[in-house]
Amino acid sequence: MTVAQSINRAQRHVPAWPxxxxxxxxxxxxxxxxxxxxxxxxxxxxxxxxxxLVALQILVATLAxxxxxxxxxxxxxxxxxxxxxxxxxxxxxxxxxxxLLDLRSLSRIGEEIxxxxxxxxxxxxxxxxxxxxxxxxxWSIRKLGxxxxxxxxxxxxxxxxLGAVHFVWLxxxxxxxxxxxxxxxxxxxxxxxxxxxxxxxxxPPAGAVPR
Amino acid sequence: MARRxxxxxxxxxxxxxxxxxxxxxxxxxxxxxxxxxMAGGRAAVAQxxxxxxxxxxxxxxxxxxxxxxKTDPAANAGAMVTDxxxxxVDGMVDRPGSYSxxxxxxxxxxxxxxxxxxxxxxxxxxxxxxxxxxxxxxDRVGVQSGAQYVAFETIVQxxxxxxxxxxxxxxxxxxxxxxxxxxxPLTLLATGIYGxxxxxxxxxxxRLVVPWKYGFKSIKSIxxxxxxxxxxPTTWNALNRREYGFYSNVNPEVDHPRWSQASERRIGGGLFxxxxxxxxxxxxxxxxxSLYAGMDLRENY
Numbered sequence: 001m002t003v004a005q006s007i008n009r010a011q012r013h014v015p016a017w018p019x020x021x022x023x024x025x026x027x028x029x030x031x032x033x034x035x036x037x038x039x040x041x042x043x044x045x046x047x048x049x050x051x052x053l054v055a056l057q058i059l060v061a062t063l064a065x066x067x068x069x070x071x072x073x074x075x076x077x078x079x080x081x082x083x084x085x086x087x088x089x090x091x092x093x094x095x096x097x098x099x100l101l102d103l104r105s106l107s108r109i110g111e112e113i114x115x116x117x118x119x120x121x122x123x124x125x126x127x128x129x130x131x132x133x134x135x136x137x138x139w140s141i142r143k144l145g146x147x148x149x150x151x152x153x154x155x156x157x158x159x160x161x162l163g164a165v166h167f168v169w170l171x172x173x174x175x176x177x178x179x180x181x182x183x184x185x186x187x188x189x190x191x192x193x194x195x196x197x198x199x200x201x202x203x204p205p206a207g208a209v210p211r
Numbered sequence: 212m213a214r215r216x217x218x219x220x221x222x223x224x225x226x227x228x229x230x231x232x233x234x235x236x237x238x239x240x241x242x243x244x245x246x247x248x249m250a251g252g253r254a255a256v257a258q259x260x261x262x263x264x265x266x267x268x269x270x271x272x273x274x275x276x277x278x279x280x281k282t283d284p285a286a287n288a289g290a291m292v293t294d295x296x297x298x299x300v301d302g303m304v305d306r307p308g309s310y311s312x313x314x315x316x317x318x319x320x321x322x323x324x325x326x327x328x329x330x331x332x333x334x335x336x337x338x339x340x341x342x343x344x345x346x347x348x349x350d351r352v353g354v355q356s357g358a359q360y361v362a363f364e365t366i367v368q369x370x371x372x373x374x375x376x377x378x379x380x381x382x383x384x385x386x387x388x389x390x391x392x393x394x395x396p397l398t399l400l401a402t403g404i405y406g407x408x409x410x411x412x413x414x415x416x417x418r419l420v421v422p423w424k425y426g427f428k429s430i431k432s433i434x435x436x437x438x439x440x441x442x443x444p445t446t447w448n449a450l451n452r453r454e455y456g457f458y459s460n461v462n463p464e465v466d467h468p469r470w471s472q473a474s475e476r477r478i479g480g481g482l483f484x485x486x487x488x489x490x491x492x493x494x495x496x497x498x499x500x501s502l503y504a505g506m507d508l509r510e511n512y
Contacts, residue, residue, distance in 0.1 A: 035482050037481065040281065042271055042334060042476070044476065044484065045476075046281075101483065103486075104486070108474075116469055173279060174380065
């Protein structure tokens with residue numbers, strides 16, 4: 001049995017729902033750390049960044065699921081919804097820390113969204129994710145139809161790309177971390193452009209010019 | 212000699228050592244607010260100048276030589292070699308050369324200065340520095356007529372500085388002031404905080420403190436001071452001219468292109484601390500506004 005086969009077999013016994021619980025627990029734990037003075041002397045900024053970073057990490061993971069299946073036959077697709085919804089919960093928490101703990105003023109929030117490009121695109125990413133989170137259930141898939149639902153959920157691509165650019169855009173200097181995430185997102189999106197392998201790779205006809 | 216800065220805060224305004232050591236434990240819990248009101252003198256509190264604790268001051272820093280994270284300096288700066296230390300003084304000075312700290316500072320009055328510290332990232336602290344006025348040090352080395360600027364350089368120790376090895380920004384870090392800014396009585400060469408030798412994350416053993424400018428102007432761990440007649444290059448300005456000007460005076464009306472400078476958050480207020488309005492020249496307008504008379508501060512940001 002191949003590695004892919006054993007993983008695919010094992011995942012049948014591992015349900016997806018603990019992802020929601022782990023996500024919420026992790027979110028609550030981080031909040032508690034901030035509350036109890038364990039996130040350093042500037043807990044608001046630290047919490048804001050941690051929530052944003054966890055969101056991006058999970059979003060990158062959701063983006064990896066399809067290429068993983070295409071290129072290795074490992075199928076983790078049953079975890080994608082739980083991952084996506086959990087990522088959205090972290091994006092929402094990131095947004096709420098920014099609005100309710102950091103800025104605390106509607107006019108300031110509006111001004112920041114309009115005036116600061118890195119916030120504009122971060123906010124755009126958040127808005128793009130809202131319909132996706134709202135339709136991450138079986139009822140919506142039936143309602144929208146498989147094709148319509150899939151079309152709608154293509155919004156994850158621009159949303160995650162905007163999220164990664166948001167991270168790169170807000171740092172000072174050239175730390176490697178945000179560029180690593182942006183590279184991962186671009187790479188995972190690019191993999192989708194490569195035509196899928198067919199079961200038996202067709203040999204190029206003799207004399208064909210390699211492209 | 213230039214008019215000296217008259218400090219209306221006294222040593223009584225500095226939180227006693229036993230108190231700030233103690234406060235670390237108090238602040239760890241949720242009862243921080245109660246402890247806060249106990250510490251600091253009345254004058255300092257009235258001016259909104261209650262010093263941050265030493266722990267806050269030494270664990271939330273930008274010192275990119277040790278990494279870009281706020282806690283990286285506290286985690287990594289321990290290995291920095293700060294003894295022996297010498298400062299190369301050159302350019303348009305009467306007595307150039309390599310000075311030890313003692314040669315540069317002995318006999319000068321080390322003062323306690325409780326200053327607001329405002330980072331360009333819109334957070335702030337209040338720090339009780341110990342230091343000498345830069346003007347006194349400049350007098351010691353003898354500034355030649357014609358000199359108009361002072362340039363500073365931070366040490367580069369790749370073996371102890373992970374940020375330098377990764378090249379997160381170009382090093383050595385360099386900064387500069389106009390000579391009249393450098394000679395202003397508020398401008399310090401600081402050698403300590405809370406009466407302790409300068410902690411490494413804060414720029415041991417000697418650093419600049421220019422309280423009316425964004426924090427990145429207050430260059431750390433200085434190894435070179437050069438007097439010159441041309442405006443010296445400065446690190447952040449060279450990296451991004453549009454975002455970081457040579458002057459970089461604290462100014463709530465001139466935003467950083469990527470974020471607002473109108474308000475700031477004082478470090479140490481916990482998860483529910485609100486922002487406060489940023490003051491023109493970081494609250495030192497009366498003292499320094501005359502340096503920029505007639506200048507367009509939006510143009511010369």
